[in-house]
Amino acid sequence: MESSSKQDIHNPIESEAWTWVASLSGDTPPSPEDIQRLHRWMAQSPAHHQALRRISEAWDDMDVLTALAVPGNRGHAPAGVFSATLAWLLSPLILLWLVVQRSATFSLASPARFASVAMVLAIGLSAGLWQQAERQSAVYMTALGQQSSHQLPDGSSLTLNTNSKVSVAFLQDKRLITLHRGEAHFEVKPDKARPFEVYAGTRMVRAVGTAFSVHMKNQQVEVLVSEGKVALGVQATPPDAEQVAQLARSIKPKTSPPPATQTEVLGSLVAGQSVVIPAGPAGVMDNIAEHEKQSLKRRLAWLGGQLIYAGEGLDKVIADVGRYTPIYIEIIDPALADIRIGGQFKVGETEALFKVLEVGFALKVNRLSEFHVQISRAD
Numbered sequence: 001m002e003s004s005s006k007q008d009i010h011n012p013i014e015s016e017a018w019t020w021v022a023s024l025s026g027d028t029p030p031s032p033e034d035i036q037r038l039h040r041w042m043a044q045s046p047a048h049h050q051a052l053r054r055i056s057e058a059w060d061d062m063d064v065l066t067a068l069a070v071p072g073n074r075g076h077a078p079a080g081v082f083s084a085t086l087a088w089l090l091s092p093l094i095l096l097w098l099v100v101q102r103s104a105t106f107s108l109a110s111p112a113r114f115a116s117v118a119m120v121l122a123i124g125l126s127a128g129l130w131q132q133a134e135r136q137s138a139v140y141m142t143a144l145g146q147q148s149s150h151q152l153p154d155g156s157s158l159t160l161n162t163n164s165k166v167s168v169a170f171l172q173d174k175r176l177i178t179l180h181r182g183e184a185h186f187e188v189k190p191d192k193a194r195p196f197e198v199y200a201g202t203r204m205v206r207a208v209g210t211a212f213s214v215h216m217k218n219q220q221v222e223v224l225v226s227e228g229k230v231a232l233g234v235q236a237t238p239p240d241a242e243q244v245a246q247l248a249r250s251i252k253p254k255t256s257p258p259p260a261t262q263t264e265v266l267g268s269l270v271a272g273q274s275v276v277i278p279a280g281p282a283g284v285m286d287n288i289a290e291h292e293k294q295s296l297k298r299r300l301a302w303l304g305g306q307l308i309y310a311g312e313g314l315d316k317v318i319a320d321v322g323r324y325t326p327i328y329i330e331i332i333d334p335a336l337a338d339i340r341i342g343g344q345f346k347v348g349e350t351e352a353l354f355k356v357l358e359v360g361f362a363l364k365v366n367r368l369s370e371f372h373v374q375i376s377r378a379d
Helices: 012-023 032-042 046-058 062-068 074-102 111-136 241-249 293-299 314-322 334-338 350-360
Strands: 137-141 148-151 157-160 165-170 175-181 183-187 196-200 203-207 211-217 220-227 229-234 264-270 273-277 306-313 328-331 340-346 363-369 372-377
Touching: 012 046, 137 148, 137 157, 157 165, 175 183, 175 211, 183 196, 196 211, 203 211, 203 220, 220 229, 220 264, 220 293, 229 273, 264 273, 293 306, 306 314, 314 328, 314 334, 314 340, 314 350, 328 334, 334 372, 340 350, 350 363
Parallel strands: 175 196, 328 372
Antiparallel strands: 137 165, 148 157, 157 183, 165 175, 183 211, 196 203, 203 229, 211 220, 220 273, 229 264, 306 340, 363 372
16 A cells, blocks of 8 residues: 655645644543544644645545545435435544554554543434434424425425424334424435334324325324325324434434334325324225316315315305414304315415405405404495
8 A cells, every 4th residue: 555645835724634643642631622623623624624635635444435425316315315424433543544654653552642532432323323323313393374294314205384384203113203283295215124104293204105195283184195005003102202302312322212112003095085083083094085187186285375265154164264374354144154166376475365265255344453354244
């Protein structure tokens, strides 16, 4: 193995890189503050990382480590995650090798030097595991009237509707999601080795590769499948993805905690079906609803920022629109609830609905205040 690495005295970053490496071979172990300064130095720009890389080119196998640091494509997410993790774990060893190469008198027999190496290895190992845990867990939420879309670590996608919150924890044996409130739509990347489980209260939806929505409303959970097939279940004490994510960030083993209770299997849904699971799920699979293509499109129109209706009652329309606005919309005459509404509205545009009700249905929209509107028959 030939060595051709030389210090470029005209490059301040290169000089600083050598200074950092040389300082680690001293008799005094680096303090936590020294390590923090080193991390801040490396984070300044890609040039700082490249300087260390140039110094280490004497190692013929450096190309292997460089390849490990290149993220995999979406079709091979698990391999990319493994490579990134391995590169993080090996980075302290690279730094240690640089120290040995730079200092001919370096010896682990010195307690201070041994402590220096141990500290660098420990910090590098912890940083790698912490970064990996961060990539595998997250909490997403939306405010009233807000929607958001997110790419998950495995290539699956998540879209949150208004006023919603989910926690994500990707483990070695499963992909765990907890829907704390609101509504979420999932497009799941197939992975038979790691089922995709969504918990909404005590209700569980399990998929391998499919697309479906889960909506928590009052004490009920509605599941709508647009592609593939999902299994439904109930678990008295379901796992909480947010708590699992906290464990992952604490560098705990990233495997599923043993379930406190067994899952009661309810049945399954296929594309075009939906079901509402109440607090007491007995007999729930007898109430599966079937949706033809256009109906399914209307149900999922919110993914494109639209609300589409084809003869739904006014009460349902008002309930849907009310999810996106702080305005309390009150129907004064209960008989008005059965008026059938058709049309397309943008999410959050309540004034457009009010105008349709006034012009197209001869209803009165009485604005009592900025946040209170009453709908009644026109005088």
